[in-house]
Amino acid sequence: KQQQQQHHPATNWSDAKRTYRLVLQAATTIPQLFDHVISGMVISVGALTKAVQTEAEDALVDWIRVQNNDSSRLERLGQTFLDLFRNYRGKRRVILPLLKTIDILLNKTNRGLLLLDPLLLLPVLNNNDNDATNNNRQTTTTTSSCYSTQLLDLIQMEIQRSSAGSTDVHRLFAATNVVLGLLRSTTTTTATTNKDDDTTQQQQQQQQQYINTKIFEFLLQYLLHHDYPRVRKHTADHLYVRLLELDTTTNDDDVLSDNKDQIYHLLLQGQWELEYINHGDLCYELAKLLHVTSFRRDDNNEIQQQKKKTANNNNNDDFNSYACLVKESL
Secondary structure (H helix, E strand, O other), X not given: OHHHHHHOOOOOOOOHHHHHHHHHHHHHHOHHHHHHHHHHHHHHHOOOOHHHHHHHHHHHHHHHXXXXXXXXXXXXXXXXXXXXXXXXXOOHHHHHHHHHHHHHHHOOEEOOEEOOHHHHOOEOOOOOOHHHOOOOOOOOHHHHXXXXXXXXXXXXXXXXXXXXXXXXXXXXXXXXXXXXXXXXXXXXXXXXXXXXXXXXXXXHHHHHXXXXXXXXXXXXXXXXXXXXXXXXXXXXXXXXHHHHHHHHHHOOOOOOOOOHHHHHHHHHHOOOOOOOOOHHHHXXXXXXXXXXXXXXXXXXXXXXXXXXXXXXXXXXXXXXXXXXXXXXHO
């Protein structure tokens, strides 16, 4: 018995580093456990305890690096993420860790390439999700069916339709990070240089250009135009950093077109933290610079006027705000 214990030591399940790797190994060998294991890992990566979060993150990243040669398993991982969005819409305890997990994976590399890049442009089925069809979606089959657009649509629905999603600052920040992580240069979407693949490369470049446009539309409509000054400022700052990263690494203007300096200046110097009197005009100017033709200043001004009237009706009492204190201090 002593010899058996030496050759087969008992597993210490309190050791997070070993436990997470064993669980992920089970997901690899037992397909029926895959979705459940990945769901548990997502919750662990978004855990409140730093030690648990770190061990879960390291184990998941190492596992994906090993599985990166298996495209079918990577596709299933991505599909599990989409299913979690659909099945737990509005549930903060799942959605927030899920956003954090995707954000982490979008910034991890494997042999010099970003970890999830092989997944982002893959075609994905809609899974007969009725909510996935919305008025703003394009009908083009070659661009609207890839993984990035599916993920972006689900994040948009999470913020737009969830009563808590539009006011939960932490969830909004996490969503901003993921959406910006999907922003890519159209000249670096493929690593192949074979002349026979020129058509495929061109299609992928068109796909990424379409995705970038949808990202800008999403940011302008939901985050840069948000009621909370903190959300607008966070989005503007992080969009500036992301665009600067792309400009530095690719040395081209495919994302910013010909208005790079003006865009940088507007994101940095625009007073995004002010009340909603001015930020609609800022969004409109930014939309013109980014060539986002779908953004309408008049429509958004009407929305803001309705919000302003509602706020005024709810704040008839001067003591409901800090305005009276400011007046008294003067």
